[in-house]
Amino acid sequence: MSDVNKTVQKWHASFKKGTDFDSWGQLVEAIDEYQQLQKEVQSTNSSDFTEEQKKNLGKIATCLEMRSASLQCTQSKEEFKLEDLKKLELIKNILTYNKEFPFDVQPVPLKILAPGEEENLELEAEDDAAAGAGSTGTFPPRAPTLLPRLPSEPGMTLLTLRIEKIGLKDAGQCIDPYMSISVKVNGVDLNPMQDTPVATRKEDTYIHFSVDIEIQRHVEKLPKAAIFFEFKHYKPKKRFTSTKCFAFMEMDEIKPGPIVIE
Numbered sequence: 307m308s309d310v311n312k313t314v315q316k317w318h319a320s321f322k323k324g325t326d327f328d329s330w331g332q333l334v335e336a337i338d339e340y341q342q343l344q345k346e347v348q349s350t351n352s353s354d355f356t357e358e359q360k361k362n363l364g365k366i367a368t369c370l371e372m373r374s375a376s377l378q379c380t381q382s383k384e385e386f387k388l389e390d391l392k393k394l395e396l397i398k399n400i401l402t403y404n405k406e407f408p409f410d411v412q413p414v415p416l417k418i419l420a421p422g423e424e425e426n427l428e429l430e431a432e433d434d435a436a437a438g439a440g441s442t443g444t445f446p447p448r449a450p451t452l453l454p455r456l457p458s459e460p461g462m463t464l465l466t467l468r469i470e471k472i473g474l475k476d477a478g479q480c481i482d483p484y485m486s487i488s489v490k491v492n493g494v495d496l497n498p499m500q501d502t503p504v505a506t507r508k509e510d511t512y513i514h515f516s517v518d519i520e521i522q523r524h525v526e527k528l529p530k531a532a533i534f535f536e537f538k539h540y541k542p543k544k545r546f547t548s549t550k551c552f553a554f555m556e557m558d559e560i561k562p563g564p565i566v567i568e
Contacts, residue, residue: 364413
């Protein structure tokens with residue numbers, strides 16, 4: 307098998323791995339796989355492909371970028387769905403594909419790498435962390451979107467959640483960390499997502515928030531809902547905010563006093 311065929315085979319395996327994560331709801335892992343595949347496709351040795359193949363590879367990179375963005379922004383107006391992305395199974399046949407590309411998108415330009423530069427791709431994730439550790443924040447600060455407490459109604463229960471802290475092994479490397487809180491039923495948002503202020507205190511493996519979230523529906527109107535907590539941070543090399551992890555609580559888990567969720 308030629309080197310280019312091995313490369314295409316590797317891309318297809320990565321694509322399948324990412325869509326599997328996506329369909330299982332492992333969104334953090336799916337985003338990581340899509341972004342790594344996009345990076346590899348963009349950084350391919352362009353002399354191995356025809357002009358038409360390079361154009362299709364650039365369009366595949368665009369679609370991977372769109373799906374990653376959709377997973378990170380649940381309120382995206384131009385959502386790129388998983389069933390759309392699965393049409394890019396054509397990547398395994400990129401060397402013989404001669405049909406019209408399934409989406410009308412602009413191709414991302416491919417980069418031409420110097421000899422030996424391919425090996426540097428797998429090191430960029432570590433570079434992100436290193437860049438973050440010494441960053442002083444040269445990007446615009448983001449504003450919180452917390453909503454006020456609802457008015458009291460007779461016989462109805464208000465719900466306030468306090469987020470104290472999150473534990474992460476690389477807590478000190480996270481830049482501009484914050485939490486996004488949403489209330490969903492069967493994957494549908496019941497209220498606008500709320501973002502906390504950026505955490506200002508990191509201590510050992512903890513990032514402290516100490517912030518109250520006012521849920522925008524009374525408890526009696528949330529019988530089958532789940533409350534999602536997404537931890538997000540800024541990646542300077544990729545220049546966007548990424549969802550690192552998330553957790554959720556169902557209504558029967560909510561009770562007065564402290565609770566630990568994973």
